[in-house]
Amino acid sequence: MPQYDVDLFVIGAGSGGVRASRVAAAHGAKVAVAEEYRVGGTCVIRGCVPKKLLVYGAHFAEDLADARRFGWNVPDCGFDWTVLRDNVLEEVKRIEGVYGETLANNKVELIKERAIVTGPHGVRLAGGREVTAKYILIATGATPDVPECPGHEHGFTSNEAFDLDEVPRRIVIAGAGYIANEFAGIFHQFGSHVTLVNRTDVILRGYDEQIRDRLLQIATMKGITFKFHAAFEKVEKQDDGSLLVHVSGGHEPIACDALMFATGRRPLTAGLGLESAGITLDDRGAIPVDEDSKTGCDSIYAVGDVTNRVQLTPVAIREGQAFADTLFGNKPHRVNYDCIPSAVFSHPPLAGVGLTEAQAKNKFGSVRTYTSDFRAMKNVLAGRHERSLYKLVVHSETDVVLGIHMIGPDAPEILQAAAIAVKAGLTKQDFDDTVALHPSMAEELVLMR
Structure with a gap:
């Protein structure tokens, strides 16, 4: 029998990768996981957790105003973005530490380096170390998709939204999915004038039409501006540091102080070396897998957003659990994708x-x-x-x-x-x-x- 350095090598320490790692280790496997950025992945570091904390912060704008109708003598309150931002980032750091402790407690080796696949059982780390593994799990998640237009470098994505120096007075948000609508509500409550730009006239595709129409109605009444049938043509930076966003559809150029791209996410597979194991990506760059999360290579599996099945954290966690239980725990089972609840933390x-x-x-x-x-x-x-x-x-x-x-x-x-x-x-x-x-x-x- 071939001898390997580890039973399982996981590339990516997000929700799916961490769950698979610790469960496999609990079943007795020797596990190593490589993470080039921070432990916790999109959800913990730059996604649902810090975003939900911003949502909570944004709700106080309405709650403080409503409190007066309930008899509370609430003075006019100022908002300090830097206090909320720094507290959120501190909480993210705390949770990241918990994830690291979880891996350590389960005797999972955490390697803070980029890793690429060199073959069905091989991985190379950025520092040059070569590792062999009986099984390899890809759990690298997804990354924001930014439209290619002149001047797009002047915008930012949800990855950078949590590190802004200040709340922009005027912000354009590109997209109409859940990230776009959530941040539209957040920035509006923080006092920004928000313009949401979308290339079609449909927001939140996949949700029930009556429900999404109601959100559009409420958001419009609150003062959020929607520009539909508008594709990005170019973004110009002005002498005063502001931006002028040019879009199609007969719309006038939009003057703003910040531009956020929330135009979808694509699987993070570039440069992973998957071709060395005979794995072919689909047209979105996702890794095709079967019902057991196995790729076209029998020793390599993939879970989470990198497979582009259902881009939700709880789904990635279940996929990681099923993978580990099936391969290392003698408890084979598969994820059931029927009736998965989802939410948009809009306002x-x-x-x-x-x-x-x-x-x-x-x-x-x-x-x-x-x-x-x-x-x-x-x-x-x-x-x-x-x-x-x-x-x-x-x-x-x-x-x-x-x-x-x-x-x-x-x-x-x-x-x-x-x-x-x-x-x-x-x-x-x-x-x-x-x-x-x-x-x-x-x-x-x-x-x-």
Whole structure:
């Protein structure tokens, strides 16, 4: 039998790579993981964790204003971006340390260098060290995709958004996906004038149409500007340091102080040497894998965003767990990709699970839908006219709830529990038979008739 330096070599210490590493090690494997940047990956270092902390910070703008309607003598409050920024970065550093401790406690060797594949069982580190492994796992994640236009270097991406020196007075955000809409809400609450530019007229593609239309309506009412059917032509830097963004579609050039690109993410596979193991990437640069996350090379696997299956942290974690359990724990299982809940932490947030109305009609023909369109009790007393919208998509014949879609305060928190019902295949009658928890926003889910 061939002798290898390690049983498993993982390239990338993000959520998927760390989970796979520590679980494989717990099963008795000798594991090494290489990370060229920081332990924790996109989610912990420059994604969902620091972004959610900014979302919390942004919410105080409305909460402080609303507090006056609830009897609190709140003075006019100033906002110090540098305090929030530095506290968020400190928290990210703390979590990164926890990830490192987790690897160390499980006796995983952490190598803080770039690694590339040299063959089915070989890896070369940036410092020149060669390592052999029985199995190799690629978990390098994804990286922001920036449109190629003259002057694009004057913009930044979500990777750099957490390190800004100040909140821009005017910001253009390119894109209309979840990153674009989340940062649009964040910067708006921090006092920026936000213009969101998109090459089509659809925001949040893949979410239910009624829900995303409601977000567009609310965001517009709050003062966020949308420019649709607008592709980037060029970006010019002005003498005063500001930018002039030229877009197509008959739109006037947009003057701003900062430009953020949130135009999608592509798998981070460039220069990994995968061709040395006979692995061919797809047209997006993703690594094709089978149901067990195995590539075209029997000894090399891939999990997480680098496979471009479902770009969500909890999915990467499950893929890493399934990989380690199957190969090293004698507990073979696969990830089930049905009914994965997702959320957009916009202002207000939205969330969904299961089939949208359009998807359900395409699959089953006719379906029944139930909606609740209401103002949250807190918004009523606060004098806010912002309305929440909940929606159930139900199979016409079986009465099974095929999807739940929501926009409103705490929608993601409510949706997590409701997703269990969709995953379990419960019926609309099961919802109707459940007594409402009053007064709550969540009770609307069991009161639709």
